[in-house]
Amino acid sequence: MIIKTRFAPSPTGNLHIGSIRTALYSWLFAKNNLGSFILRIEDTDIKRYKENSIENIINGLKWLNIDWDEGPYFQSKRIDRYNHIINNMIKKKLAYKCYCSKEELEKNKIEQTLIGKKIKYNGKCRNLTNFFNKDNKSFVVRFRNPDHGIVKFKDKIRGTIIFNNNELDDLIIKRTDGIPTYNFCVVVDDWDMGITHVIRGEEHINNTPRQINIIKAIGARIPIYAHVSMIVNKSGEKISKRFNNIDILQYKKSGYLPEALLNYIVRLGWSYGNQEIFSLNDMKKLFNLNNISKSPSILNVNKLNWLNKYYLSKLPKQYMINYLTNFFKKKNININNGPKINDLYNIFHNRCNTLKEINNLCYIFYNTPNYSKVNLINKYLNLETKEILNKLLNKFTLINIWSLLIINTSIKEISIELNLNFSEIAMPLRLAITGMVNSPPIAYIIYLMGQKKVLKYINNAIKFILINNKHY
Template structure:
């Protein structure tokens, strides 16, 4: 059997970590088995359709290097196919038209709740089509679910799962607006596209028996199912499209690397011994369904940060310089107005957790420090530290060869002359030069900043103290 999996998101919200895990697992399973992976967009829910969602889905997958062998297919382009099958089902009495109004359905629902019955359609229109037609009246089409028996399937993660047909509803497969519903469309799509394995979230378990009954009714082969457990935050709240979610492309904007994010996501429910680091090739080679856990996975941003820092330090210098250059451009940083990216990389790449942190730190070379935005500014820029800054200004002005060695020696000389620890010198100097209380070693910053800017910024800090008459 040729393995064929699919990722079928709906363009109704953000593509979040849970979606990507489903896509990644489906993709890896296909790749591990030399199969095919299909991208399908389930876009029939027009009322919840969100602008730019399809573009974000495609861009998110491309950024993460999850490619597809077929697609993207769009359900909205397949309405004729769905309607053809539905019409045949009506003729064969596998489905029927239901003319019940919303008021009738709501009344029936309340009555069932009051007597403690499970809420389901009461079957009023089940046999109506045998002797009467109300085609001028609004209707839905319902699937005629079997009255008795069971639906049994072997979930590759959870084992044998059984549902009783008398607990299932005659679900709607076509709405009053003429658009077929998810549970029907997905069955036809998987059949037509030859999907052999369906890997999806556990929230779809209750959909599975309904879909299997439709599959049996239309004579299609039943796929193999694997339902992965939910992803929750530290409080145990589910991560979903509508709750606790973050658009996957936001991780890109926040400076995370695709290699780190994929490595993090693959471990949200799947393991291979004690191994923590997985390249894409590792994942394709090692991934299987038997090592997926039934337990919920907990999001841990610290683990993602750790992985991202690992990849920042391990990826090739050429790769990282290209990535940084692109990141600077997108953040409107003119790299021609400061140190070379190569020099910045050498200092920052193993000191930061994300590309965004690197660019935030690197921005000190391309903007004038704004002391008014610093908390507790008077702790570092005051009349006492003004003396230190004046000494440093004079010393740096006299430097003829701007080098790390001479800069470091000059700071040490001032420290000895004023009988102060290096930190007492470095903190006001760092704030004067960068506008930040934290940065990599100040001597490196001063060297890369260049003598002209350093003298200008120290002078700015001295004037700031004088204008504000800041006392310790």
Template sequence: MKVKTRFAPSPTGNLHIGSIRTALYSWLFARRYNGIFVLRIEDTDIYRSKSLSVDSIFKGLRWLGLNWDEGPYFQTQRLERYKEVIEIMLKEGKAYKCFCSEKEIEESRLKQIYKGEKPRYNRTCRNLSIKRNIDNKKYVIRFKNPTSGIVTFKDKIRGDITFNNSELDDLIIQRSNGIPTYNFCVVIDDLDMDITHVIRGEDHINNTPRQINILKSLKAKIPIYSHVSMILNENGKKFSKRDNAQNIIDYYKNGFLPEALINYIVRLGWSYGNQEIFNLLELKRLFNLDSISRSSSTFNIKKLLWLNKYYINNLSLNYVTNILKGYMEHDNINIKNGPNLECLLKLYKSRHNTLKEIANSCKCFYEEFQYLNKNYIKKYLILKNFSILKSFYNKIKNLSSWKIEILLKIIKNQSIESNALLKEINMLLRFILTGSICSPNISSIIFFLGKEKTLLRLKKAIFFINKINKEKIN
């Protein structure tokens, strides 16, 4: 049997962490067994489906490297196929037209609730003769679900799960507007595409017996089902597109590496001993459905940041630099107007959790900045530092050799000459040269900034102090 899995998102909102985990598990399972991974877009909800969400799905999967072997298939392009099957089911008595109005169904539902019964469609139209004069009356089409017996399926994660058919109602398989419903379309898609394994969230468990009954009525082979537990956000709530869960592509925008996200997401429910770090080759070899937990997982941004920092520091320097370059170019920063970006990455990579943070720290090497923090202006751009900066400016200006060890020596000498702590000199220089009080060692900053930019920024700071303290200096 050729393993064939599918990822079938609906384009009605953001592609979030929970959705991506489903895609990842399905993709890894197919890859482990040299199978086929199908991408299918379930867009029959024409009122909520959005083209932007479809683009988001494609971008998110491609960014993470979850390439598909077949598709993307769109359900709205398969409507004729669904209707063809529905017509056959109507002729064979496996489905029927229901002419009950929404008002009638709601009245029936309220009566059932009043009696303490489980509300479900009362099957008024189940044995209705179609020959009755009901022309021009709106109707839906319902599946004729068995009224007795049980439906049992062996879930690869949860074991045997059983439902009584008496608990299941006659599912609507085509709406009154002629559009087939999700629970019907997904069955026909899985059947036509020869899907062998369905991996999806536990919120679909109640759909499974209905879908199995439809498959049985079509004398089709039943896929193997695996229902993974929910992922909870840091507030203990389920990730949901309706609650505007963060779009997966936003993790890219915020400076996360795809390797870190893949590694983190796969561990939200799956484990292999105590191992925490996995590369993709290992995951393809080790992933299995038997090691997926039945318990829900909780998203932890601190753990994801830790993993991202690990990958920034351990992946190829050239690879990470090229991605960092993309962030800089996105912000219209001309990286040709400054030091080698790979050298800066070496300098900053151990200090930050994301590439976005590194990119922000590196901006000062390529473009000018304004002094914005009023507290730091009052602390560093003051009259007592005027002579220190002038002295340091002259030392830098007269330098003939540009080496880190020489720069470090000049900074130390300036500290002694100015009768100031080395730490105070470092912080002063750090602020006026980078606009921040956080950076790697200041001698490295000056080295990569270069003589020309260093002198210009020293001059700018001297001019600034001179301007706001003009009367005192004169």
């Protein structure tokens, strides 16, 4: 059997980590088995369609280097195919038209709730023969689900799963607007496209018996299913497609590398011994469905940062030099007004978690600090630290040879003179010259920034303290 998998997102929200994990697992399983991977866009839900979603899906997959062998196919272009099958199902009494109004259905729902019954369609139109005024009355099409027996399938992750047919509904397969529904379209698509394995989130488990019954009704082949567990945040809440999630391309904007993000995502439910670092080739070679866990996976940004820092450290020096050069060009920054790019690389290499952190730290040398934007301003720039800054200003003014050794020595001398530890000196100094509370070792920053700018910024900080405390 030639393995064929698919990723079938709907353009109704962000392409988040959960979606990408589904795509990645499906893609890797196909690649590992020398099969093919299909991209399909399920775009029939017009009401919830979000502009640019399809473009974001395509761009997100391309950024992560997840390529597809076929597609993208669009469900919106296959409506005639779906309707052709639905019409045949109606003729064969595998499906039927339902004329029940919303009011009738709501009344039925309330009645079932009051007597403690499972809420499902009561079958009023199931065997209707008198189609009164049918041309003037709207209808949906329902699948005639078997009313006895069981649906049994073996999930590659969860083992055997059984549903009783009498617990299932005669689900709607075509809406009043003439558009077929998800549970029907996905069955026809998987059939037509020869999908052998369906890898998707566990929220689809309840859809599976309904889809299997439709598959049997139309004479299609039942694919093999693998339902992966949910991904939760640190509070244990499921990440949502439309709420409380981060679009995958936002990770790109935040400075994460695609290799790091894929390495992180593949480990959200899958493992291979104690190995943590996986290249794309490693993933393709080692991935299988047997090592996927049933337990929920917890998002951990610290783990992602650790991986991204690792991959950043492995980038060739020339790559980062080119990256910084292009960054400065895009921001119209004149690099002649600051340190050499090679010096910036040396100070930030192996210190930053993301490219964005590197970008922000580079700004230190070209932007005048804005103290009013810092939350901890009163803690580090106040009348007490003003004395520290005054002494540093005088000490730095007297330096004739601007070197790393002399800068470090000067800070230590002030520390001894004021009987303060190094951090008590460094924090107000760091904020004064960078406008930030976190940075690489402050002596490196001071050295690269140059004596003229350092003296200017310390002066600015002292003036800010005086104005902030109304001492003129």
